[in-house]
Amino acid sequence: MTDILDLPDWKATSSRSDGSQYLIEADYLVHPSACLKCGSIGHLYKHGTKKTIYTDSPIRGLPVRLVANVQRYRCRDCGETFLQPLGAVLDDRRMTRRCAEYITDQGMRDTFSRVAEHIGCDEKTVRNVASSAVALVADEFRPYVPESLGIDETQLSGVMRLVLTDVDRRLPVDILPNREPASLAQWLHSNRAAEKVLRVTTDMYPPYKNVVRDRLPGVPVVVDKFHVLKMADFAVETIRRKVSKSKPKEVGREWKRQSVLLRLRNRELDERGRFNLDMWLANEPTLATAYWAKERLYDIYKANSRAEAEMLLDQWRVSIPPEIASVPRHDFKAVLTATKNWREEILAYFDNPITNGYTEAFNGLIKIMNRRGRGYSFEVIRARMLWPLQQVLRLDSMPKHEELRHxxxxxxxxxxxxxxxxxxxxxxxxxxxxxxxxxxxxxxxxxxxxxxxxxxxxxxxxxxxxxxxxxxxxx
Ligand SMILES: [Zn+2]
Ligand SMILES: [Zn+2]
Incomplete structure (x- = not known):
């Protein structure tokens, strides 16, 4: 029969549950041979027991209390008494070591109040024990370096923080306290990223590109395609608004209501949608030019080779008339500038078809965590976001998985x-x-x-x- 306590050197003598928690009475099987007071060996005798309650980690969905029958001894030589020293428990916290580990681990994953509820203790205890996990992440976290590195940033308590991910495995890699080029350079250097990283994806923020060029020579930077396409969507949207200003108010409102027709890809429209769009664009040449410019930019990403994409991009750039590319930030001028300044990085996608989509999804998770734990410091948020990963890395299951697959x-x-x-x-x-x-x-x-x-x-x-x-x- 398995011992319900299953704790090394302990033996459960009884267990009962009142429906809200388990009470497990147990003896500790290791007894001292020397007096803890004078050191004399072999002159101890048992002198009653004392019950001490320790909080244990939950089982079967209920909190557990370990009721220890602690042996008291008296020494024949010095006459002093002392209690049996116990293993697997933390006396200062009155809990088992595995309970403290449970709180450390779960305190980084779940809310403190829920962990406290699972354990059957107060929130303050959870907070105290869990704070050691934050220190552990700060001191011991050693990121693994992926082959496809995603770089992005997110704002936490007013400061832009650098976010690094593995876009192939869709896993977080690290979060840095700021997005200074020097911090990224230092991270790439101290984690020997040059030995592992094969490609980088990021948005069009020049400092990232410069750092990658310096620290990871020869590693291609791929501009996230959604950033490029978003600029075209934005251009169509602003042109629609601008043109509608010359129309009666109700027409402008109708255009706004219909704007989803412009946002969708042409092939995503149903028959009625396409009919309405065709009617609309037939009367609005500027809007039509903008719409088809957007569609053709999307189509470039369907190219079968880099050479084809290169040709399509160059054709696309010369096809954009000045009437929809003259106002910076308000039409296709920004897209023309971006596709000129970032040509190489945009085309790099066709040799390395990766996107930064996962990094943005992870940023979303960070934001949720930040909102949920109002008042969390950057260190706590970083620890919470990276802790589960650290546990998986500790399990070694990722290298094993790769080895296995290999x-x-x-x-x-x-x-x-x-x-x-x-x-x-x-x-x-x-x-x-x-x-x-x-x-x-x-x-x-x-x-x-x-x-x-x-x-x-x-x-x-x-x-x-x-x-x-x-x-x-x-x-
Ligand atoms: Zn479990
Ligand atoms: Zn003694």
Whole structure:
């Protein structure tokens, strides 16, 4: 029978639950042979016990209290008494070590109040224990360097912070306290990025490009295509507004209502939408010129090769008439400038088709975290955003996964059907899809300890999933 406590050198003697928590009585099996007061060996005798309560990490969805029957000893030589020293607990915190680890970990993932609820303690305790995790991230976090590095920035408490990601794996890499070129240069240098990074994607902010050119010689910078296309969308929008000013008010309002027709790609329109758009543009040559300029810019990204894209881009640039490219920031002039100054980086996309979409999604998560924890310092937000990644890196599952895939592919095993007749690769995809479905159903929350985890940190157990620690405990 497995011991419900499952703590090394401890033995549960009884356990009960009143529906709101578990009370587990237990003995610590290691006894001292020497007197803690005088050091004399072999002259101790038992002198009653003392019950001490320790908070433990939750199981089966309930808080746990460990009621320790601590042995008291008296020494025949010095006459002093002392209590049995206990392992696996933190006496100053009156909790098990694994409970402190649970709070440290979960305090970086979930709200302090929810963690306190899971543990059955007050929020202040959680805050105190969790603060050590912030220090841990600040001191020990060693980012891994990806092959495809995304660079972007986000504003936190009034300061622009540099955000680095792995756009291939869609994982955060690091968050720097500012976006000074020197900080980025230092980061690339101290993490030996030149040995690993093959390509960089970013928006059109010259300092990033300059730093990459200096520190990662020969590594192509790819301008995020959505930034380029957004400029064209913006140009069409401002031209629509400008033209509508010469029309009666109600026409302007109608145009605004219909503006989605201009925003969508032409092939995304249904029959009626296309009919309405054609009618509209037939009477408005300037708007039509702007709209088709936008459409043709989008089409360049469908080119099959860099050479084709290069040709299309050059054709596109000379095709833009001055009537829609004369006012900086208000029409296609900005796009013409960008496609001139960033030509190389825009075309680099066709050799390295990556975008910065994940980085922007991650920025969104940072913003949510920032709003949720009003008053979090930059260090706390950084720790919270990077902690789950650090735990996954510690599990070593990413290198293992890569190794696995490499062995897989080089051995050709993935081509061979297994004994169910399914190709191995298809099976693997199917299995991970199922994992994902279970993971989504439980909301990433371990049903036993109620902690929240990422998928690589979970283990499938019968119909559900458990975090690794709970799976090992098997309770
Ligand atoms: Zn003694
Ligand atoms: Zn768990």
């Amino acid at each position: 062995n897989f592919e080089s051995s050709g095993v993935f081509m061979r059907p297994n004994n169910t007749g399914f190709p191995m690769e298809a099976m693997r995809a199917y299995i991970s899809q199922q994992h994902q479905a279970v993971f989504d159903r439980i909301g990433g929350q371990c049903p036993s300890c109620l902690g929240v985890f990422t998928l690589p940190e979970m283990t499938v157990r019968e119909e559900t999933m458990l975090c690794r620690k709970c799976a090992e405990r098997a309770v």
